[in-house]
Amino acid sequence: MTAFFLGTVCIGLFAEKAATAGAVRPASFHRKEQLMRPSPCLRGFGFFALVGSTVLPLAGTAQGQTIIHVDAEVTGGAADGSSWGNAFADLQSALSTAVASDEIWVANGTYTPTTVPGDSRSATFQLATGVALYGGFRGDEDALGDRDPALHVAILTGDLNGDDATTGEVTDNAYHVVTASGVDSSAVLDGFSILGGNADASGAEGLGGGIYNVNGSPTINNCRVMENHASSGGGMLNDSIAATPVLTDCVFERNTADMGGALTNQRSAHVRLVNCAIVGNTGSVGGGIYNMQGTTELNGVLMTGNVSSVTPGGAVYNRVGTLLATNCTISANSAFVSGGGFYAGGTTAPITVKNSILWANEAGGITSHEAAQIYGLPGQITVTYSCVQDVDPDDPTIYAGVGNIDDDPLFVRDPNAGFDGWDGVDDDYGVLTLTSDSPAIDVADNASVPLDLYTDLNGAPRVSRDTVDMGAYEAGRVILADADAQGADTGLDWANAYTDLQDALAIASEGNEIWVAAGTYTP
Numbered sequence: 001m002t003a004f005f006l007g008t009v010c011i012g013l014f015a016e017k018a019a020t021a022g023a024v025r026p027a028s029f030h031r032k033e034q035l036m037r038p039s040p041c042l043r044g045f046g047f048f049a050l051v052g053s054t055v056l057p058l059a060g061t062a063q064g065q066t067i068i069h070v071d072a073e074v075t076g077g078a079a080d081g082s083s084w085g086n087a088f089a090d091l092q093s094a095l096s097t098a099v100a101s102d103e104i105w106v107a108n109g110t111y112t113p114t115t116v117p118g119d120s121r122s123a124t125f126q127l128a129t130g131v132a133l134y135g136g137f138r139g140d141e142d143a144l145g146d147r148d149p150a151l152h153v154a155i156l157t158g159d160l161n162g163d164d165a166t167t168g169e170v171t172d173n174a175y176h177v178v179t180a181s182g183v184d185s186s187a188v189l190d191g192f193s194i195l196g197g198n199a200d201a202s203g204a205e206g207l208g209g210g211i212y213n214v215n216g217s218p219t220i221n222n223c224r225v226m227e228n229h230a231s232s233g234g235g236m237l238n239d240s241i242a243a244t245p246v247l248t249d250c251v252f253e254r255n256t257a258d259m260g261g262a263l264t265n266q267r268s269a270h271v272r273l274v275n276c277a278i279v280g281n282t283g284s285v286g287g288g289i290y291n292m293q294g295t296t297e298l299n300g301v302l303m304t305g306n307v308s309s310v311t312p313g314g315a316v317y318n319r320v321g322t323l324l325a326t327n328c329t330i331s332a333n334s335a336f337v338s339g340g341g342f343y344a345g346g347t348t349a350p351i352t353v354k355n356s357i358l359w360a361n362e363a364g365g366i367t368s369h370e371a372a373q374i375y376g377l378p379g380q381i382t383v384t385y386s387c388v389q390d391v392d393p394d395d396p397t398i399y400a401g402v403g404n405i406d407d408d409p410l411f412v413r414d415p416n417a418g419f420d421g422w423d424g425v426d427d428d429y430g431v432l433t434l435t436s437d438s439p440a441i442d443v444a445d446n447a448s449v450p451l452d453l454y455t456d457l458n459g460a461p462r463v464s465r466d467t468v469d470m471g472a473y474e475a476g477r478v479i480l481a482d483a484d485a486q487g488a489d490t491g492l493d494w495a496n497a498y499t500d501l502q503d504a505l506a507i508a509s510e511g512n513e514i515w516v517a518a519g520t521y522t523p
Contacts, residue, residue, distance in 0.1 A: 013245045029043040030226035066102045070108030084139050090114070091156070092126065100130025106192070107139035108152035112160055113174060121172065123204075124179045125156055127218055132188035149191035149222055158196035158209070158228070170229070173198040175230065176212035180245065183216045190221040195218045198232035199237075206230060207264070208237030210255065215242035225262075227251040228433075233257060233264035234281065238294065245417045252278045252288075252396075254424050259283055260305060262289030265321070274450075275457055275472075277302040279429055280422055284310040286317030287333060298325040299450045302457060302472045304415050304429050305422045308335040312375065313343035314361060320348050326448055327355045327462070329432050329472040332415035333361040334422075344376025351376060353383040355444035357409050357471040362388065370399055385445040387470050403445060409471065410438040433458065433473045440470035459493060459507065479504045479512055483519030 034247040068081035077086040081094055085109070088094045092114040094104045104393065113123035115135045127133070136149025158174035196208030201354035204212070209228035211220075213236065223234040234255035237470055238245060243265075249272070252262035261281030265271045270488045271294065278288045278301065287306035289296060296316070303315040314333035323342065330341045340361030344351050351374070366372050370390045374381060386405035393406045411432045418426030434440055446468050453462050466473040480497040481504045487496030491504055494517070498504045501521040505515045 010480065021471070050463045066099075068098055068102055068104045069107075070094045070104060070111075071107035071137075072111060073107070073139075074265060080114060084141075087139075087171050089365075093135075095125065095128065095131070098131045098187075099130060100128075100132050103144075104131065104133045105136045105137050105144070105147075106133065106154045107143075108135075108154055109357075110157055111153045112157055112162075113177070115160060120160060121175050123160060123174050124176045126179045126181075127183050127189060127216070129183045129189040130186045132186075133190065133192070134188075135191035147191065153193055154191065154476065155193045155195065157194075158198060164196055169326060170196070170198045171200070175201065176208050176210075178211045180211060180213040180216040180218040180220075182214070182447075183218050183248070185217050185219050185244075187218045189223060191223070193224045195225070195227045195483045197201045197228040197230070199228075199233075199449065202231075206232065207239070208233045209257070210234070211236040211521070213237060213243055213245060213269075214239045217242065217246075218242040219246060220247045220250060222249045224251045224253065226251070228255045230257045231265075232259040232266075232290065234260065235262040236264075238263070238265045238269040238271050239267050241268035241270075243271070244455070246272045246274070247276055248274045249450045250276045252276070252281060254280045256281065257283045257290075258289075259285040259292075260317075261286065261308075262288050263296075264290045264292065265294035265296050266290075266292040267294065269424070270297075271295070273299065273301050274452055275300045275455065277457070278306060279303070280305040280424060280427060282307045282309065282422070283317075285315055286311070286313045287315065287335070289316040291316060291318045291321040291323055295322040296324070297450075298323070298328050299453045299491070300456060300462070300472050301325070301326065301328045302432060303330045303341075304432065305417065305427055305432070306333045306456065307422050309401045310336055311343075312337050312339035312345070312363065314340040314363070316342050318343060318349045318376075319345035320352055323349075323351045325351070325353045325356055326450055327444070327453060327456075327468070327470075327472060328353075330356065330358045331432060332360050332362075332417070332430070336364065338363050338371050339375040340367070340372045342374040342381075343382040347380070349376065351381045353381070353386050354385075354448040355385050355443040355468060355470055357387045358389065359387060359409055359411075360414065363476060364406040373393070375400075385448065385470065386442050396417060403443065405439055405470075409440045410435045432471070434469060434471065435477040436476065438469075438475060442467040442469060444470045458512075459492075461515070476513070479508060479514045480517075481514060481521070482517035483518070483521060 036228035074087040091111040113130040115123045135154030158177040199209040201520045209230040210225040215452045234257035235252040261283035287308040314335035340363040341358045363372040381399040388399035413431040415430035416428040460474045479491040485497040490496045
């Protein structure tokens with residue numbers, strides 16, 4: 001039977017569409033406990049959704065652009081990439097053919113880099129300036145906007161022999177699955193899962209198992225970087241002053257390294273993450289991020305379940321570098337000693353935190369202490385308009401800084417590492433959206449919100465009422481549906497309302513309401 005599944009999401013009928021979702025806070029919320037629809041890079045995972053169902057809005061193909069098609073399962077054809085019927089079966093062939101301004105469209109499937117004679121583990125997918133790679137195609141689309149990376153998963157893997165799942169042998173895997181060195185921001189990687197890199201050697205071959213980047217500035221969107229390993233930068237290594245990558249709507253999950261389980265940023269690299277998640281990564285030094293003489297910007301980032309097994313810095317170990325975190329949720333990370341969340345490791349390791357939540361991070365087995373949330377030498381840390389857990393939320397002591405609070409943020413569901421710690425087996429990353437009575441709602445600083453942080457991790461407007469919330473999520477998103485709308489089908493305003501009620505229900509999550517304009521809707 002086909003039907004609309006409502007759960008306890010509140011759906012209201014609106015004859016007039018003058019009201020805006022961002023201007024009205026409903027008097028009550030009907031909430032729905034469910035797994036949120038994952039982003040394109042999180043199909044099958046239920047702890048949050050990145051920008052709703054988004055693949056970032058993309059313009060049509062420009063005049064003169066060549067589209068090169070890749071499909072691992074293509075049969076027959078000319079194998080020249082000119083169409084889906086004539087697609088390359090090998091992504092490496094498409095990269096060798098592409099020139100600046102070309103787009104490479106990649107159908108679902110698994111792709112390995114071409115091995116190098118005599119040195120197979122040096123095989124890597126090298127990005128190119130001016131060339132955009134887009135994954136998530138079924139293999140018959142005519143428009144970029146028709147792809148669905150959540151449904152049609154394109155995997156880039158370092159498992160050169162295809163035996164990881166059967167034998168667990170990774171010593172023969174590629175050192176770096178993707179290399180972004182030397183490119184500028186016109187090199188685009190969008191809509192891929194990147195896994196199986198193993199940078200376990202010395203020198204450069206010990207850095208960046210998933211993505212290796214020296215002096216590169218790629219644009220990376222909607223990618224899931226998972227289960228890679230390195231001596232430093234399990235998921236990604238960014239090195240040197242010209243390395244200025246921007247990553248949007250990406251996930252780093254279950255990567256491992258001696259330093260920087262998910263990412264290492266070093267030697268003046270400047271890395272910007274927007275609406276990303278860093279979850280379940282492990283490092284001896286810096287479970288999530290190891291920042292060494294670099295600058296790391298975290299805007300709207302969720303970090304949970306990251307473990308620094310030997311040193312401080314469960315989420316981030318900031319050593320002789322700069323960390324800027326705005327509207328982030330940092331929860332349930334752990335470190336061997338101080339700074340289960342953030343750690344400033346010296347006298348030149350400034351950390352600035354705004355509009356964020358640091359809660360239930362653990363250091364040395366202790367959670368209910370400021371030092372377990374964030375720790376560093378005097379003068380190194382500035383925190384404003386943020387929720388920081390301390391020993392006693394009921395006493396008058398609050399972490400120093402304008403607008404800070406120490407009350408429980410009241411997540412919908414707290415993270416839980418299970419019986420055996422964050423090992424990827426029974427981990428529950430929780431639902432870290434805010435309940436309707438959370439003290440973190442409407443108390444942060446609008447002026448601190450970065451200009452490129454348009455939405456929260458659920459795709460709701462970043463400032464959904466008059467004042468922005470603390471953390472990576474805005475509470476109480478309103479999703480709009482109108483059968484007669486002719487806009488971008490985003491549900492964010494009436495002009496761009498969903499025309500299909502089923503689409504609105506698909507992205508609805510805990511705390512959402514759906515406003516439905518007059519019209520006829522079928523499941």
